[in-house]
Amino acid sequence: MTALADQKNEPRKAGKNALLIFWMGLIFVFVAGFLIFFYIPPAADIGAAQPIAFSHRVHAGIKNIQCQFCHSYVGRSSFPGIPPVEKCLYCHKYVIANHPEIQKEHMYFNTKTPTPWKKVFYLPEHVFFNHQRHIKKDIACQECHGPVETMDRLKGKKFKMGFCITCHKARGANLDCWLACHN
Numbered sequence: 001m002t003a004l005a006d007q008k009n010e011p012r013k014a015g016k017n018a019l020l021i022f023w024m025g026l027i028f029v030f031v032a033g034f035l036i037f038f039y040i041p042p043a044a045d046i047g048a049a050q051p052i053a054f055s056h057r058v059h060a061g062i063k064n065i066q067c068q069f070c071h072s073y074v075g076r077s078s079f080p081g082i083p084p085v086e087k088c089l090y091c092h093k094y095v096i097a098n099h100p101e102i103q104k105e106h107m108y109f110n111t112k113t114p115t116p117w118k119k120v121f122y123l124p125e126h127v128f129f130n131h132q133r134h135i136k137k138d139i140a141c142q143e144c145h146g147p148v149e150t151m152d153r154l155k156g157k158k159f160k161m162g163f164c165i166t167c168h169k170a171r172g173a174n175l176d177c178w179l180a181c182h183n
Contacts, residue, residue, distance in 0.1 A: 046151070046152065046153040046155060047120045047151075047153045047154045047155045047156050048118045048120060048153070048156065049118075049153070050117055050118055050153065051104070051115060051116050051117065051118075052101050052104050052105055052115060053101050053152075054101075054153075055152040055153075056148040056149065056151050056152065056153075056154060057149065057150055057151055057152050058152075060148050060149040061149035061150060067141045067148075068135075070083040070087060071083065072087070074131045074132070074135060075131070075132060075135045075136075076132055077131070077132060078128065078129065078130045078131060078132065079131070080131050082115075082117050084114065085105060085108045085109045085113075085114065085115055086109070088102075088105050088115075089105060089106070089109055092105060119156075120154045120155070120156035120157070121145065121154075121156060121157055121159065122156070122157070122158045122159065123159050126182060127159075127161075127181050127182065128181060128182070129159075129181065137171075137173075143167070144159070144163075144167075145157075164181065
């Protein structure tokens, strides 16, 4: 008689377990979705915070200032150059000079301290990249660095060999490792 009673109760237990598993799964999906939404957007598509809130969107986009104005060594050197404090104050001594972010720049200038910008683009140490060669071939900065004129903060990128090789093949450029990059 007890075996018959156990058989009658088993469908109820299975139904309760299925309902419990369903609710636990639903809660898990909800919590996971919330955590993903909370921790990833909107900060996932912007780069590191800089010591001064500099906007490439405003400077390169709205104001249409050419990359070479601030990165003045890019056309004649292998290193693009980070703008010195004086370069920023060339304009900002007069333009929104009392803005809190510009006041930070004045503080760097007055203390003769270079602005501690954070690097956002990385190449492996064994790679020699010559910006000058690319500028002379009229390759736009955006082809490697993305549409900087649309970004407030640049999203960093670690350049890898495949990226360069794909571009070199498409343009018929030098693919000799030691002559092109590894010297």
